[in-house]
Amino acid sequence: MSDSVADKYPNYSPGLEGVIAGISSISDIDSDRSSLQYRGYDVHDLAEKGSYEECAYLLLYGKLPTQAELTGFKSVLASEREVPDYIYDILSAMPKTTHPMDLVRTAYSALAPSDPDYTKPSTDHDANVRKAVRIVAKASTIVGNGHRIRQGLAPLKPKAEHGIAENFLYLFSGEEPKAKTVQVMDASLCLYAEHGFNASTFANRVTVATLSDLYSGVVTGIGTLRGPLHGGANEEAMHMILEIGEPSKAQAWIDDAIANKKKIMGFGHREYKKGDSRAFYMSKVAKELGVEAGNTKYGEIADILEKTMAERKGIFPNVDFPSAYAYYLLGIPIDLYTPLFVVARLAGYTAHAIEQLDNNRLIRPKAIYDGPTNLTYVAIEDRQ
Ligand SMILES: CC(C)(COP(=O)(O)OP(=O)(O)OC[C@H]1O[C@@H](n2cnc3c(N)ncnc32)[C@H](O)[C@@H]1OP(=O)(O)O)[C@@H](O)C(=O)NCCC(=O)NCCS
Incomplete structure (x- = not known):
């Protein structure tokens, strides 16, 4: 914010930075310690020792499941994993150039009316939990089979024995994935499952707070996540790494980018100014994958970018x-x-939507009006 705007409007925080916009018991970000907890549990314990399904259960039901509860939850997810054929017809009718984020956003919009609880009031807690489970269950099928459809391939039937990570990997590739691939995918899903009042989760809460429904909240969330300042950053970061190409070119590239005040995708965070602990964890996993694949160059490029960004910026x-x-x-x-x-x-979005609707108040902030006032209306034929 420029000094003059800050002086003029001292109570205004651009981008709502630092503004408290709600009370939540779903996750806690400790910026100083760079830590993230889901309902009191460190996200790294969940990613390393648990599973995405455990994270989703924890977020939706507020407690870690017992073995019996987890088994039951997984079997409900498996039974809800398929999507109606008309969803595939809609995805097939979309241009093959459609970005998969638009496919998944459209699919959730179209799915709403086929939910058995479609007509239930938006404040019906039990119906919302059932909707949330269906929403979470179908995502890996939509993304995996959506990828097949845009390649002109037929959708595959999900296998009941697969977890969510495995289901995506199987559908997208048509092959049984390796155990290590499933493990890395599952851990990354745990790390991505929830993150407080980020832009898309907040947008999702704003939508349901009008007493709209969970599907509308999810569609809002997906649309908001798509941008490169938010979820879209992972795609932009990979394009950047590929553009750099080789570790030997990384130093000159980052020097030039800094000199030209270029935004480096995958760096920076509104909440974490001392580092994102999820990034430390994923860096370790990504580097292990590189060693196993005999391809360490992306990790080497990453090291150069990270060191330079930390030292200089x-x-x-x-x-x-x-x-x-x-x-x-x-x-x-x-x-x-x-x-x-x-x-x-989706586990985070739906947990937040339920929390919002359980104790709802319309979200409606104010803006400072900074334009002309009390102008005289001039008839159209007299305007210059
Ligand atoms: C995430 C992000 C939007 C947070 O933004 P924010 O809290 O509003 O912080 P700002 O964009 O105001 O950045 C503060 C300063 O750091 C700089 N900065 C922040 N992120 C940067 C980045 N990725 N590359 C270069 N400079 C960056 C800004 O240019 C700004 O510098 P200035 O004060 O000299 O103008 C921002 O860091 C960013 O755009 N990152 C890249 C996109 C990304 O990875 N998004 C995923 C987030 S999980």
């Missing part, structure tokens, strides 16, 4: 940066990175 990578080259090493097409973020974040 005091800016650190966010989770999108290492996730980008981890996904690349797993063979995932770049334009599926943000849709994978959706697969994960």
